[in-house]
Amino acid sequence: DTGVSQDPRHKITxxxxxxxxxxxxxxxxxxxxxxxxxxxxxxxxxTYFQNEAQxxxxxxxxxxxxxxxxxxxxxxxEIQRTEQGDSAMYLCASSxxxxxxxxxQYFGPGTxxxxx
Amino acid sequence: QQQVKQSPQSLxxxxxxxSIINCAYENTAFDYFPWYQQFPGKGPALLIAIRxxxxxxxxxxxxxxxxxxxxxxxxxxxxxxxxxxATYFCAATAILTLLSGGYNKLIFGAGxxxxxxx
Numbered sequence: 001d002t003g004v005s006q007d008p009r010h011k012i013t014x015x016x017x018x019x020x021x022x023x024x025x026x027x028x029x030x031x032x033x034x035x036x037x038x039x040x041x042x043x044x045x046x047t048y049f050q051n052e053a054q055x056x057x058x059x060x061x062x063x064x065x066x067x068x069x070x071x072x073x074x075x076x077x078e079i080q081r082t083e084q085g086d087s088a089m090y091l092c093a094s095s096x097x098x099x100x101x102x103x104x105q106y107f108g109p110g111t112x113x114x115x116x
Numbered sequence: 117q118q119q120v121k122q123s124p125q126s127l128x129x130x131x132x133x134x135s136i137i138n139c140a141y142e143n144t145a146f147d148y149f150p151w152y153q154q155f156p157g158k159g160p161a162l163l164i165a166i167r168x169x170x171x172x173x174x175x176x177x178x179x180x181x182x183x184x185x186x187x188x189x190x191x192x193x194x195x196x197x198x199x200x201x202a203t204y205f206c207a208a209t210a211i212l213t214l215l216s217g218g219y220n221k222l223i224f225g226a227g228x229x230x231x232x233x234x
Contacts, residue, residue, distance in 0.1 A: 004159075033221065042122075042205045042224030043160065056221070091159055095220070103148060103211040103220045107159035 002026060004108035006092050012114045013082055020078045021111045025094030032075050033105060034067060036060065037089040043107075046090075049075060050097065082115045089113075120208050122225025129232050135193040137228045139206035142187065146208040148220065151180065151191050154203045154227075163204075164191070196232045203227045 005024045013019050025032050030051050035043035046065070048056045051072035061067075064082075069075040079086055089112050093105040121140045129135045139149075147168055152160035166173045166180040166189065173180045179192040193200055207222040 006159075035222075040227070042207070042227050043222070044224070045221040048221060103209070104150070104162060104165070105220075105222060106162060107152075109157075109159045112157075 004092055004094055004106055006090075006108040006111050008111060009109060010112045010114075012116065015082060015084060015115055017082055018078065018080045019082060019113065020076055021090055021092075021113075023075045023077070023092030023108060024073075025075070025092070026106060029094035029096050029106075030072065031095045031097040032069055033093045033095075034075070034077055035091040035093065035107075037091055037110070038087075043091050046077075079113075082113075084115045087113055087115045120206060120223050120225045122206050122228060124228060125226070126229045127231070129196045129230065131196065131198060131232055131234050133196050133232075135196045135200070135230055135232070136190060137204055137206070137230070138188065138190045139208075139225050140186075140188045141208050141223075143208070143210070143223075144187070145210045146223075148209050148211040149180070149182065149189050150207050150222070151178075152205045152207065152224075154205065160205060193230075196230075198232045198234050201230055201232050203229050 007022045032049040034046040037043040049069040064080045067077045089110040091110045093107045095105045096102045150165035151163045153163045154160045164175045164178045168184050177194045182189045205227045206225040209220040211220050
């Protein structure tokens with residue numbers, strides 16, 4: 001399968017704990033996005049990488065959130081001191097960034113986070 | 117100005133019928149309008165997309181109609197099947213910023229839960 005992959009698929013954690021999610025984009029896609037989706041809503045943009053550079057962060061991304069994309073390949077999203085309001089589906093998407101269809105974003109299966 | 121409003125919230129259609137979902141936007145800079153299909157527990161899957169230089173795009177049973185002056189676009193699913201039962205999201209972005217070296221974060225509607233009854 002050459003699509004976007006995310007790990008883990010599900011994470012249950014206690015309030016106050018730190019969690020880290022991983023996203024592996026489609027090979028050779030230089031643009032990578034993180035979105036958050038709460039129940040019954042559409043995905044909301046969190047942050048964007050072009051290669052290894054993080055070019056934008058949403059106001060939704062508080063200081064407890066940090067994302068990295070070392071070497072411009074996979075990306076990690078870490079949430080520190082989790083709160084119940086962080087419970088959501090965290091989606092990763094990638095796009096080629098150039099050429100025909102360069103703007104088409106392909107999503108991974110998501111990581112479902114439940115904070116108890 | 118960044119919002120995309122989607123309706124209806126839920127839709128029930130009989131097998132073989134036409135499903136119609138509508139979206140409206142405010143930001144005139146938006147120039148790329150994709151539709152995504154999402155099944156429970158899965159990520160959104162790109163279904164079909166349109167640019168504002170055309171008023172209609174058809175792929176199989178799926179058609180997007182676009183009205184630039186009204187800033188509205190809609191998804192039509194012809195001959196709806198039970199397997200089409202899913203949540204559908206419209207989205208919008210400005211890809212011209214991509215072409216100039218920018219980015220294209222998607223702004224999503226709230227979604228429409230479609231149920232196709234046999």
